Amino acid sequence: MDLRTTYMGxxxxxxxxxxxxxLSEKLDNFRRxxxxxAAAVVMFSLFEEQIKHENAAIEHLITSGxxxxxxxxxxFPEFEDYETGPDEYLNLLRRATEAVDIPVIGSxxxxxxxGWVETARMMQEAGASGxxxxxxxxxxxxxxxxxxxxxxxxxxxxxxxxxxSIPVAMKLSPFFSATGNMARQFDEAGADALVLFNRFYQPxxxxxxxxxxxxxxxxxxxxxxxxxxxxGVLHGRINASLAATTGVHSPTELIKYLLAGADVVMSTSGMxxxxxxxxxxxxxxxxxxxxxxxYESLMQLRGSMSQINCLNPDAFERxxxxxxxxxxxxxxx
Ligand SMILES: Cc1cc2nc3c(=O)[nH]c(=O)nc-3n(C[C@H](O)[C@H](O)[C@H](O)COP(=O)(O)O)c2cc1C
Numbered sequence: 066m067d068l069r070t071t072y073m074g075x076x077x078x079x080x081x082x083x084x085x086x087x088l089s090e091k092l093d094n095f096r097r098x099x100x101x102x103a104a105a106v107v108m109f110s111l112f113e114e115q116i117k118h119e120n121a122a123i124e125h126l127i128t129s130g131x132x133x134x135x136x137x138x139x140x141f142p143e144f145e146d147y148e149t150g151p152d153e154y155l156n157l158l159r160r161a162t163e164a165v166d167i168p169v170i171g172s173x174x175x176x177x178x179x180g181w182v183e184t185a186r187m188m189q190e191a192g193a194s195g196x197x198x199x200x201x202x203x204x205x206x207x208x209x210x211x212x213x214x215x216x217x218x219x220x221x222x223x224x225x226x227x228x229x230s231i232p233v234a235m236k237l238s239p240f241f242s243a244t245g246n247m248a249r250q251f252d253e254a255g256a257d258a259l260v261l262f263n264r265f266y267q268p269x270x271x272x273x274x275x276x277x278x279x280x281x282x283x284x285x286x287x288x289x290x291x292x293x294x295x296x297g298v299l300h301g302r303i304n305a306s307l308a309a310t311t312g313v314h315s316p317t318e319l320i321k322y323l324l325a326g327a328d329v330v331m332s333t334s335g336m337x338x339x340x341x342x343x344x345x346x347x348x349x350x351x352x353x354x355x356x357x358x359x360y361e362s363l364m365q366l367r368g369s370m371s372q373i374n375c376l377n378p379d380a381f382e383r384x385x386x387x388x389x390x391x392x393x394x395x396x397x398x
Contacts, residue, residue, distance in 0.1 A: 066355060067362035068348075070104075072306045072329040073195050073232035073257035075168050077104040080323060080363065081347045084260075084310050084331035085109050085172045085197065094341065095161040095169065101344040104329070105168040107197050108161070111154045113175030116184050151184055155191045162192030170234070174199040176217055178224035186228045198225055199236040201263060211242055215250070222254050232257035234308065238265065239291050248299050258306040259299070260331070261292040283334035288312035293325050298381055300326020300371035314338075316350025323351075326368035 068079035082105045088094045089108040098106050162169045171188035173196060175181055185196050200218050218235070226233050233255070239262040241247040248259055269278045289312035296307050309322035310331040322330045335343045360366050368374055372381045 066352060066360075067364070068351070068355075070328050070363055070367070072105070072308065073234050074306075075105065075194055075232070077168070077329065079104050079348055079351070080327070080329045081319065081344055081351075082308065082329045082331045083107065083336065083344065084333045085199070086333040086337065088333075088336060088341065089161070090157075092157060092160050092164060095165050097341045098336075098344065099165040099167050101341045102348045103167060103344050105170060105194070106161070106165070107170040107331070108154075108158060108172050110172040110174035110199050111151060111184065113173070113177065113181045116151050116175075116181035151187075155184075155187050158188060158193060159191040162194075168194030170195040170197050172197045172199060172236075173225070174201055175221060176200050176202045178217075178220045182221075182224045182228050185225045185233075189229045189231050193231060195232040195234060195257070196225060196229060197234045197236055197260060198222060199263060200238070201265070202238070203265070215241065215247060218247075219250060219254050222251060222256055226255045234258035234260050234306075236260040236263045236310070238263050239295070240265075244295055245298060245302075248295075248303055248305075252303040252305045256305045258308055258328070259303075260308040260310055261295050261299075262311060264288075264311055283337060284312045284314075286312050286314045286318055289318050289321060293321060294381060296322060296327050297325040297371045297375075300368040301373045313347070316347055316354060319347050319351055320354055323363065323367050324370040326371035328367070 070077050070080045072082070079102070081103065083089070083098045083103045085107045087109060088098065089106060095106055158169065158171055169192070171191070171193035173181070173185055173188070188196055198221060200221055202214070202217070204214050222233065222235055235251050235256045235258070237247070237251070237259055251259060264284065266279065266281055269280070271278045292309050292311050296309055299307060306328040307326060308329045308331055309327040310333070313319050313322070313330055313332045314335050319330045332343065332347065335347070339346070355366070372378045
């Protein structure tokens with residue numbers, strides 16, 4: 066059975082990829098993910114703030130005595146808050162690419178295009194097969210308008226594309242006014258892949274401690290629906306590859322994402338909950354399902370239920386909303 070897929074120009078043996086997670090903080094885990102069958106691994110993110118902090122710290126040392134940098138240093142989170150600085154990150158990336166035969170994708174998280182983009186080039190030199198850009202940004206400043214924010218995302222992508230020759234993926238937020246149009250703009254700006262979607266970690270309130278809680282909850286399978294919708298809509302309409310991230314807790318979600326049109330499907334929560342061997346469960350589950358349905362290659366099934374290919378394209382749009390509400394009312398009564 067032919068499970069091969071092409072993702073951001075990389076030829077992969079099958080579509081199961083390990084997404085950015087703390088598992089990639091350990092060299093040994095890269096080998097374990099490869100052994101469990103990962104077709105590629107995305108490393109955890111290096112943050113713009115980490116890079117800028119290190120640059121500012123170095124400059125501060127050089128100009129020590131003058132406190133011109135004191136303000137900029139205090140702007141960044143404490144250095145100790147981060148376990149890994151850029152040098153350690155690049156070192157781990159280099160060793161990981163030497164240790165495994167599968168592609169290793171470096172991950173950068175930033176929202177300005179200044180002072181840190183060079184790090185993308187260093188990731189390429191360290192052996193990364195690609196770069197994933199995670200532009201996590203909550204536009205809480207009320208004077209910023211949508212266009213300005215969209216332009217920031219595009220500027221970051223263009224700056225990184227100009228710095229490297231390896232492929233660049235954009236890990237997107239689902240919260241654009243026109244997600245499809247934004248996807249097209251990223252595509253035209255040269256994104257080699259779109260990763261749908263970045264999971265935003267929203268705060269909660271602790272009523273006993275009267276504090277804002279910022280804990281991290283793992284995903285649930287129900288969360289596949291938003292990425293599934295947009296992968297289904299975008300499949301066949303843009304050149305960039307599509308990666309699905311969020312909610313893969315069994316082969317079922319993996320298969321749904323592929324039918325909607327994903328070129329690869331990523332896992333973090335599943336691996337954190339069930340161990341790295343979860344990747345094997347996914348690949349074997351996909352194979353078993355394809356055998357049962359008599360598919361010979363992934364190409365036959367990928368995107369066969371996307372909006373452009375399915376018999377009921379309305380199911381992806383507003384018309385279906387009215388139907389869903391009507392059906393619910395009928396059942397309820
Ligand atoms: C503990 C943890 C750490 C993560 N770290 C990163 C990261 O460094 N960079 C990134 O782009 N995504 C990060 N993610 C997001 C995952 O890559 C993934 O997109 C998200 O968890 C949704 O996929 P899942 O449902 O398989 O968990 C992290 C997720 C978790 C749970």
